[in-house]
Amino acid sequence: MKHKLLIPCLLLLCFTLASAQEGTSPPEDTLLFDSASLPAPVTNLVAEDTDNDHGHAITLEWQTSADDGTGKQSVTMYEVFRWVPDLMTRIPALRDTLDYLKLRTGESWSEPEPGSRTDSIHNVFASLDDAALESKLESLEQTISQAIKGLPAAHATYPEDGEWQQVAVAPAGSATAADVGTKEKDSPDYLPDYSDFYYRVDAVTADPTIRTSSEIFGPVQSYGQWFNTGRLAVSVFVLVFGFFTVFFVYRARRGADLYVRPLAGIEAVDDAIGRATEMGRPILYVMGLGTADQIATIASFTILGRVAKRVAEYQTKLMVPAYEAVVMAVAQEVVKTAYYDAGRPDDYDEDIVFFVTSLQFAYVAAVNGLMLRELPATNVYMGKFFAESLLLAETGAVAGSIQIAGTDEIAQIPFFIVACDYTLIGEELYAASAYLGREPILLGSLKAQDWAKAGVIVLAIAGLILSNLAIANDWSWASAIIDLFRVVD
Amino acid sequence: MKRQIPVVLVGVFGLFMIFQYFVPHESSEWIYEFLLDWTIIIGIFAMALGLWSLYRVSVEKIKTRKPAWGYNYLTLVGLFTMMLFGFTTQNGEAWGWFFPFMVSANLVLVLVIQATVTKDMRGLFLSLTAVFFVVCVLIIIFDDTWGFHFETAEGLRSTMFRAFFDNILIPIFATMFSLLAFFIASAAYRAFRARNVMATLLLLAALIVMLRFNPYFGPVSPYVNKASNWLMNVPNLAAQRAIVIGIGLGIVATSLKVMLGIERGYMGKG
Numbered sequence A: 001m002k003h004k005l006l007i008p009c010l011l012l013l014c015f016t017l018a019s020a021q022e023g024t025s026p027p028e029d030t031l032l033f034d035s036a037s038l039p040a041p042v043t044n045l046v047a048e049d050t051d052n053d054h055g056h057a058i059t060l061e062w063q064t065s066a067d068d069g070t071g072k073q074s075v076t077m078y079e080v081f082r083w084v085p086d087l088m089t090r091i092p093a094l095r096d097t098l099d100y101l102k103l104r105t106g107e108s109w110s111e112p113e114p115g116s117r118t119d120s121i122h123n124v125f126a127s128l129d130d131a132a133l134e135s136k137l138e139s140l141e142q143t144i145s146q147a148i149k150g151l152p153a154a155h156a157t158y159p160e161d162g163e164w165q166q167v168a169v170a171p172a173g174s175a176t177a178a179d180v181g182t183k184e185k186d187s188p189d190y191l192p193d194y195s196d197f198y199y200r201v202d203a204v205t206a207d208p209t210i211r212t213s214s215e216i217f218g219p220v221q222s223y224g225q226w227f228n229t230g231r232l233a234v235s236v237f238v239l240v241f242g243f244f245t246v247f248f249v250y251r252a253r254r255g256a257d258l259y260v261r262p263l264a265g266i267e268a269v270d271d272a273i274g275r276a277t278e279m280g281r282p283i284l285y286v287m288g289l290g291t292a293d294q295i296a297t298i299a300s301f302t303i304l305g306r307v308a309k310r311v312a313e314y315q316t317k318l319m320v321p322a323y324e325a326v327v328m329a330v331a332q333e334v335v336k337t338a339y340y341d342a343g344r345p346d347d348y349d350e351d352i353v354f355f356v357t358s359l360q361f362a363y364v365a366a367v368n369g370l371m372l373r374e375l376p377a378t379n380v381y382m383g384k385f386f387a388e389s390l391l392l393a394e395t396g397a398v399a400g401s402i403q404i405a406g407t408d409e410i411a412q413i414p415f416f417i418v419a420c421d422y423t424l425i426g427e428e429l430y431a432a433s434a435y436l437g438r439e440p441i442l443l444g445s446l447k448a449q450d451w452a453k454a455g456v457i458v459l460a461i462a463g464l465i466l467s468n469l470a471i472a473n474d475w476s477w478a479s480a481i482i483d484l485f486r487v488v489d
Numbered sequence B: 001m002k003r004q005i006p007v008v009l010v011g012v013f014g015l016f017m018i019f020q021y022f023v024p025h026e027s028s029e030w031i032y033e034f035l036l037d038w039t040i041i042i043g044i045f046a047m048a049l050g051l052w053s054l055y056r057v058s059v060e061k062i063k064t065r066k067p068a069w070g071y072n073y074l075t076l077v078g079l080f081t082m083m084l085f086g087f088t089t090q091n092g093e094a095w096g097w098f099f100p101f102m103v104s105a106n107l108v109l110v111l112v113i114q115a116t117v118t119k120d121m122r123g124l125f126l127s128l129t130a131v132f133f134v135v136c137v138l139i140i141i142f143d144d145t146w147g148f149h150f151e152t153a154e155g156l157r158s159t160m161f162r163a164f165f166d167n168i169l170i171p172i173f174a175t176m177f178s179l180l181a182f183f184i185a186s187a188a189y190r191a192f193r194a195r196n197v198m199a200t201l202l203l204l205a206a207l208i209v210m211l212r213f214n215p216y217f218g219p220v221s222p223y224v225n226k227a228s229n230w231l232m233n234v235p236n237l238a239a240q241r242a243i244v245i246g247i248g249l250g251i252v253a254t255s256l257k258v259m260l261g262i263e264r265g266y267m268g269k270g
Helices: A002-024 A029-037 A086-105 A115-123 A130-149 A151-155 A229-253 A264-279 A295-314 A325-341 A360-374 A386-396 A410-420 A428-437 A440-473 A476-484 B003-021 B026-063 B071-085 B098-117 B122-142 B159-191 B197-213 B223-259
Strands: A043-049 A055-063 A073-086 A161-173 A174-179 A197-206 A210-213 A217-220 A283-288 A318-322 A354-357 A379-384 A402-407 A422-427 B089-091 B146-148
Touching: A029 A354, A043 A197, A043 A217, A043 A283, A055 A197, A073 A086, A073 A151, A073 A174, A086 A115, A086 A130, A086 A151, A086 A161, A115 A360, A130 A151, A174 A197, A174 B098, A174 B159, A197 B146, A229 A440, A229 B003, A229 B223, A264 A283, A264 A402, A264 A422, A264 A428, A283 A295, A283 A360, A295 A318, A295 A325, A295 A379, A295 A402, A295 A428, A295 B223, A318 A325, A318 A360, A325 A354, A325 B026, A354 B026, A360 A386, A360 A410, A360 B159, A379 A386, A386 A402, A386 A410, A386 B159, A402 A410, A410 A422, A410 B159, A428 A440, A440 A476, A440 B223, B003 B026, B003 B223, B026 B071, B026 B098, B071 B089, B071 B098, B071 B159, B098 B122, B159 B197, B197 B223
Parallel strands: A283 A318, A283 A379, A318 A354, A379 A402, A402 A422
Antiparallel strands: A043 A055, A055 A174, A073 A161, A073 A197, A197 A210, A197 A217, B089 B146
């Protein structure tokens, strides 16, 4: 009786299972459609170290899929994958723990938000006392350091103990991508140099699950270069220009007569100092907002030295408000030497050059106040100027001062031209020191500049003609010559 | 020797900086960043010199009763107050004795200045300075509602520092910057007076460009637009590029002169 009941039950079960299988199995034509919808893979994948960089980057090139823009036109993008050893994937988690331990042992520790990542780490270490935490911190730092050192060896274990990770995405139509990491060892994007990397590129369709992988390329290593070939043209120019400079300085030393056209702004300096002496009013020298490492400021130091020497000779008062503390320290030394050279060391006062502030408009307010209170006979603006140029120069004009300006900031030159009596435009600021000194070796460098400018004009005209001819006649050799002058950053 | 060592140092580091531009290798970058760090460190130490200079010049103006000398008190008190705000933060909700501390600290500063600039009552000022200094120390010791933070930038995010910065300094800066509009108008008036042929040409060019960009009347005429674009993109751009090339060459020439020791103006010797 028992068996009689069991047999129909089993039959019923078999029937039910068979029906269920029939219901869930896909029709045969659907399976055929899926396999046919896979895109063609990318081919000829090549990965190599990125050129002209500091390392930590790999450039990949491939031939696009046959279904990218042609064929089934199903490819929407390419995903680049790099094989990453387990060791590398463990490092970010170790760093999270390290950050937590640093926070916990630091002064600004507070309980983490419940459920946060820090809270989950905190639950593991909550019971540890300070000594144990310090010890854990130390050992963890060593572990991370060892792990980073072991990355090249870990990469060499391919394909054991690792996984593929997506490192870049390129839109359809692209045949290149870059895997750019960082040199910072404590960054999650750190990419170790001299490690064996393996890559593959997936051609992906609108449905991301339908994709085809390329063949794997590797090993390839990243490393830094010792010369940036993209800057070859610049290096040649610097060498040629350096040669010109040394040559003309040598000529000047041997007594060659070098003509330099007069600079009205510089010639006016002596008259302006004389005027200030006659009027019994001070001279205000403003060095702008530049820092001591900028060439405009360095040129300004030289002009300040000349002005200060003449001021010392005429026994006029000089005021130099400084925007930056380093500039102030250097300017103090420049003025001090000028007073000594003029034979008036007793007249030197350390407060001739004084610090005002390092905030742009606060500096403007201070200098404008100085102009309106002291009513200087002459204002000299030499150096780097920005939005404050017109605020200063117009106030100086209102105060009735003779104004001489010089800057290499293109946008500020028109303001100075409008508001000042004399303006040194661009490179004239650098030429001023040579012109003021009239020393042959300084004039020699000006001649080198003139020759270089002539060279630039000739090359610009030749480049213009050659470019047009190359485009019109499709001359590849002409394009190659033009490319020699291209600077790639 | 005093002159030769700086020239040699400038030459060596200047040459390195040139090579660094052409060498992208990590080791070259490392030295470059190391040198930049030194620049920052020197800048920080120089800031102390700058503050000392500001204090001395301000005190000198107070001492000699220069025009508007009273503002120098304001400068020094403002500087000192902001420095203190930048180094202090609340430990809880209340400020406790912080404001009496700030007043006492500023009184210490003002009394020190008074003791420096006067001769008659120096003893009185110094005694008062000592009293307020002791008040400051006692508040620091016994009031734990606020504290000093010298190792972190916590103070810069504190309520008082931000309040003074956002509500006083920024509006003042905006005011100074907005003055530029009026200065541009007055400078333009002077520049555009048609005194000679060149000034008249300048005036015409300016009129065309202003008509093109005026925000009220809309486009005046397509010819004005074309003329304005031509003025901006052809003669203006050509002149700007010529100046830029000259500046570039001037920078290279000056750098070479500095590195070769020909130009020594930065050492006070031209």
